[in-house]
Amino acid sequence: MPLGVEALEAAVDAALAAEDGQKSVLCLSPVVEALRTQSTLAQSFLPGVSDNGSSRDYLRVTCAFERLVTKGSSPWFAQLADLLRGAAAEVMPILPRRPFAQSDFSESDTRNEEADMDVQESGDPDKASSSGTGSTEEPKEDAAEMLDVEDMDVDDELSTPSITWLSALLSAILPLLTNALPRDQNEVAIIPHPHKMERQEAAEDTMNVHLGTSRWRPVFNTKKICDNCGTRITDRFYYHCSENCDIDFCQDCHTRSRELLDAFMAEVDEVNDENLSRRLFWVIDITERIGWHVLHLNVADRRRLAHELAFSWPTVLFEKLAQAAVDVVNARVVHVQDVKDIQSDERFWHAVGWLQFLYSTNELPCKTRRLEEQSSRGPKVDYERFVLDGINKCEPLSEFQRWRKHPGATVPKVLDVRRFKITNDFCSFLTHSNLVPVNFRRVCLLCDVWEQMQGRIVPLHLEVPREPQRLVHAVIDRFCESLKDADLRQPLRVCFQDEEAGGPGVTKEFFQVALRSFLDVWHNNERLFVYDEQSRTYWLNERAVGSEDFFRSYGILLGQAVLNHIHVPNIFPRALYDRLLEELESPCAKKLRLEDIGAVCPNTAKSLRQILDYPGQDIAEVFGDLAWPRGALLAEDLRISQANKADFVQAYVDWFFHGKIQAQLKPLSEGFKTILGGSSLLRTIVDAVQLEKIVCGRAENVDVDAIRSSAELEGWTDEDRSEYLPWLWEVLASVSPAEKAQFLVFCTASDRVPLKGWQSLGLIVQKNGVGDERLPSAYTCFSQLLLPRFSTKEKLRSGLLLAIANSEGFGLP
Incomplete structure (x- = not known):
C-alpha cells in the first residue's frame, strides 16, 4: 500500500534504532515494498497516506533516505542500502541489451592487489580508435537500427498513467547515486577496468640506456602506451588486461590507481573488490536504465517529468541528480572511446541521452520570467554542472575526425523528439557539444x-x-x-x-x-x-x-x-x-x-x-x-x-x-x-x-566577501548589524556556486561580474519586517534585497533559498 512521508520517516527512525540487523530490515519492509511497484510508488511519500492531491516534499523524502544509508547511521546501514538498491532495480524496466554487463565485473579478480582503475589522463592518437573494453563479441550491427523501438517489440513510445512514480524513485535513490563512484586526482569520476590487470615484464633485448642529468637508467622499448597517463611505457614492468583488451598501465599509474581504489573502499566502508564492483555496477546500471526509460516515454510524459524536476525539485537535489548522471558518463567515457565501434554500447549512449534530458530540463526556467523583470530567468543550475571533464582524457584529433564523418549532427532535442533513436550522428562526443x-x-x-x-x-x-x-x-x-x-x-x-x-x-x-x-x-x-x-x-x-x-x-x-x-x-x-x-x-x-x-x-x-x-x-x-x-x-x-x-x-x-x-x-x-x-x-x-x-x-565565481564590503544596509539597528546580518553573509558563503549566482539574479537580474569587480556591485540590504512566515524579496532595478528578520540562521537560510527557488518558476512563459 502507499506510504506517506510521515510513515517513511517513522520507518527510517525505527530501522536506525533497531537492536539488530534482522529487526532493522523488518522495520524497513514497508518502505521496500513501496519502492517495488510503480503504482504504489506513484502514491507514496506524500503528506498524509492517501492525500494524492498534495505536493511531494522531495527534500524531505531524500533526507529520510539519506539518513538511512549514510555511513555510521547504524551498524547495518550497508545492508539497508543493498535492500534499497534491489528494490530500485526491481521497479526499473530492464534494458533489452547489456553490453557493459555485470559479468564483466564479476570476472575480474577480487584480490586487492589485482584490481586496477582507469584514470587515463590523456588519449593516444594511435589508440583512440582501437578495441579495448574487454568485449569478445564481434561489432554489432548499425546502432540506429538496433535501437529502433519497433525492433524491441514495444509500443511506439512508452506511456504510463503518471510519471510521479519516477520522480519519487529518483528522490529516494538520490543518496545512493551521489558521490557513489571513485574519483581521480582531478575529481573526475572513474570506474575500475572490468578485468584483472596482469603484470608483464619487458624482454631484455628491448633495453636501452638513458643518460639522465645525474645517473643513467635502463629504458625498455615495450611498444606500449599507458592508457592512464598517455606516455610511452619504458619501465621493465607494466600491466596488461588479462582478457587481452588493448589496455596497458605503466607501473606508476597502476600503483596510483590501486591507491585511489583503496582510499575509496575505506571511505565507503567496503571490504573487498567484488562487493565494490557490484555497488559501482548498480550505479551505472540503474542510471542507464533510467535513461532508457525516460527517453522512450511519450513526449507528453517526458515533458511532464522535465517540468516536475525543473519547478518542483529543490535546486540542491536537482544539482545532485545532474552530478550523478555526469559521474556515470565521465566514468564510462574512457572505456567507450577505446572501442572500435563506439556505437555498439547503446547503454552508454542512453546514459548520455539521460544527461541531455536533464540539460534540457535545466533550461526550462530560462523560458520564464518574474513579473518585474524584462529578461528571462537563468537556468536552474549553472550549465557548467553538465560538463563532462572525462572527455578531456580522449584524443581531440581522433574525436574531431570521428565527428567529421557526420558533420550535420546537432545537439539532440530529447524533450521534443517523438521517437527517440540512437543514430550514427548521436554517437559522437562532439555531437553533444553542450556537454564537452x-x-x-x-x-x-x-x-x-x-x-x-x-x-x-x-x-x-x-x-x-x-x-x-x-x-x-x-x-x-x-x-x-x-x-x-x-x-x-x-x-x-x-x-x-x-x-x-x-x-x-x-x-x-x-x-x-x-x-x-x-x-x-x-x-x-x-x-x-x-x-x-x-x-x-x-x-x-x-x-x-x-x-x-x-x-x-x-x-x-x-x-x-x-x-x-x-x-x-x-x-x-x-x-x-x-x-x-x-x-x-x-x-x-x-x-x-x-x-x-x-x-x-x-x-x-x-x-x-x-x-x-x-x-x-x-x-x-x-x-x-x-x-x-x-x-x-x-x-x-x-x-x-x-x-x-x-x-x-x-x-x-x-x-x-x-x-x-x-x-x-x-x-x-x-x-x-x-x-x-x-x-x-x-x-x-x-x-x-x-x-x-x-x-x-x-x-567567474561570485565573491561574497567583496559584495559584503560594499553593501549598503538600510533600516537595521546596531544589534541587527552586529548579530543578525552576519548570518546572511555566512549563509551566502556556504551555498553552492550555482545558488550564489541565482541569488545575484534574484537581487540584480544578472549574475555577471560588474566592470570594476564584485566590490562595485552596490547591493542594498533593507530590513523588511520581522517574522519567520515572511520571505525575502527584491527590487532588481535597484539591486535591493528586502530581507525580513528571521528568528534563526537556519530560518534565514531556508527562507532565502525558498525565495530564490520560487522566483525561478514564477511569471509568464
Whole structure:
C-alpha cells in the first residue's frame, strides 16, 4: 500500500534504532515494498497516506533516505542500502541489451592487489580508435537500427498513467547515486577496468640506456602506451588486461590507481573488490536504465517529468541528480572511446541521452520570467554542472575526425523528439557539444582551423606600442592594411615597442591591453561600444559610423584570442554570439526575442513589455508607433493595435538586433569570420552558450566577501548589524556556486561580474519586517534585497533559498 512521508520517516527512525540487523530490515519492509511497484510508488511519500492531491516534499523524502544509508547511521546501514538498491532495480524496466554487463565485473579478480582503475589522463592518437573494453563479441550491427523501438517489440513510445512514480524513485535513490563512484586526482569520476590487470615484464633485448642529468637508467622499448597517463611505457614492468583488451598501465599509474581504489573502499566502508564492483555496477546500471526509460516515454510524459524536476525539485537535489548522471558518463567515457565501434554500447549512449534530458530540463526556467523583470530567468543550475571533464582524457584529433564523418549532427532535442533513436550522428562526443569541456572543444575547433591551413603554421609577429590610442591604430594598420587574410589566421607572437620581453606571457598581456583599449577608444566623437550599468554589458554603438576598420580589427582580435588559447572578459550579452553565429549561417543561431533585449538594454525591454501587457484599445494613442525605421519589416503606415502588437514588438526586436547595428556588426563579424569562419565545427554544432565559453572561458565565481564590503544596509539597528546580518553573509558563503549566482539574479537580474569587480556591485540590504512566515524579496532595478528578520540562521537560510527557488518558476512563459 502507499506510504506517506510521515510513515517513511517513522520507518527510517525505527530501522536506525533497531537492536539488530534482522529487526532493522523488518522495520524497513514497508518502505521496500513501496519502492517495488510503480503504482504504489506513484502514491507514496506524500503528506498524509492517501492525500494524492498534495505536493511531494522531495527534500524531505531524500533526507529520510539519506539518513538511512549514510555511513555510521547504524551498524547495518550497508545492508539497508543493498535492500534499497534491489528494490530500485526491481521497479526499473530492464534494458533489452547489456553490453557493459555485470559479468564483466564479476570476472575480474577480487584480490586487492589485482584490481586496477582507469584514470587515463590523456588519449593516444594511435589508440583512440582501437578495441579495448574487454568485449569478445564481434561489432554489432548499425546502432540506429538496433535501437529502433519497433525492433524491441514495444509500443511506439512508452506511456504510463503518471510519471510521479519516477520522480519519487529518483528522490529516494538520490543518496545512493551521489558521490557513489571513485574519483581521480582531478575529481573526475572513474570506474575500475572490468578485468584483472596482469603484470608483464619487458624482454631484455628491448633495453636501452638513458643518460639522465645525474645517473643513467635502463629504458625498455615495450611498444606500449599507458592508457592512464598517455606516455610511452619504458619501465621493465607494466600491466596488461588479462582478457587481452588493448589496455596497458605503466607501473606508476597502476600503483596510483590501486591507491585511489583503496582510499575509496575505506571511505565507503567496503571490504573487498567484488562487493565494490557490484555497488559501482548498480550505479551505472540503474542510471542507464533510467535513461532508457525516460527517453522512450511519450513526449507528453517526458515533458511532464522535465517540468516536475525543473519547478518542483529543490535546486540542491536537482544539482545532485545532474552530478550523478555526469559521474556515470565521465566514468564510462574512457572505456567507450577505446572501442572500435563506439556505437555498439547503446547503454552508454542512453546514459548520455539521460544527461541531455536533464540539460534540457535545466533550461526550462530560462523560458520564464518574474513579473518585474524584462529578461528571462537563468537556468536552474549553472550549465557548467553538465560538463563532462572525462572527455578531456580522449584524443581531440581522433574525436574531431570521428565527428567529421557526420558533420550535420546537432545537439539532440530529447524533450521534443517523438521517437527517440540512437543514430550514427548521436554517437559522437562532439555531437553533444553542450556537454564537452570548453578546452577540449577549443582544441577540436583549432584542429579544424589548422586543417583548413593544411599544416602551414607560421607565427605572425607583431610589434605594437603600449599606449592605448597608438596601440589601436597600430593594430588596425596591420590587420586591415598590411596583412592578407591567410596571414591573419596564423597565431600571434607579440612584443611591445622598446621592451625586450616576449613570449606567451607578453602575447596574453597584449590581448588584455588591446581589447580594453578598443572599448575605451573614441572615433568620430563616438565610442565603439556603449556600456549599460544595469545589465553590466557592452553593446555596439549604432552612432559609431565610419568605423568599419575598428570593428573588423576587434572581430579579428576575438578570433585570434581563441587561436592563441586566451580567454577574453565576459563583457558582451549572449545575443552578440548569436548574431556572430547568424552571420556564419549557423543553424544553432537562435531567433532573438524580447528577453534578449533585456540583457542588452533593460529599459527598452521594459517599455516593449508594457506594450504587450497593455489591455486597452487606445494602445496606438498611448504608445505611438515607437518611431523606428521599419523598412520591409512592417508597412510604414501600419499602426500598432491589440491585434498586431506581438508582431509589432517582434519586428522592433528584429530591427534592434539587425538593422540598427548592422553597420557595426557586419565588419566585426567579418573580422571574426576571417580567423575562425573556416571551421565547419563552429558553423554547425556550436551554439551561443558554447561560443561564449570558447571565447570567454568559464564564468567567474561570485565573491561574497567583496559584495559584503560594499553593501549598503538600510533600516537595521546596531544589534541587527552586529548579530543578525552576519548570518546572511555566512549563509551566502556556504551555498553552492550555482545558488550564489541565482541569488545575484534574484537581487540584480544578472549574475555577471560588474566592470570594476564584485566590490562595485552596490547591493542594498533593507530590513523588511520581522517574522519567520515572511520571505525575502527584491527590487532588481535597484539591486535591493528586502530581507525580513528571521528568528534563526537556519530560518534565514531556508527562507532565502525558498525565495530564490520560487522566483525561478514564477511569471509568464
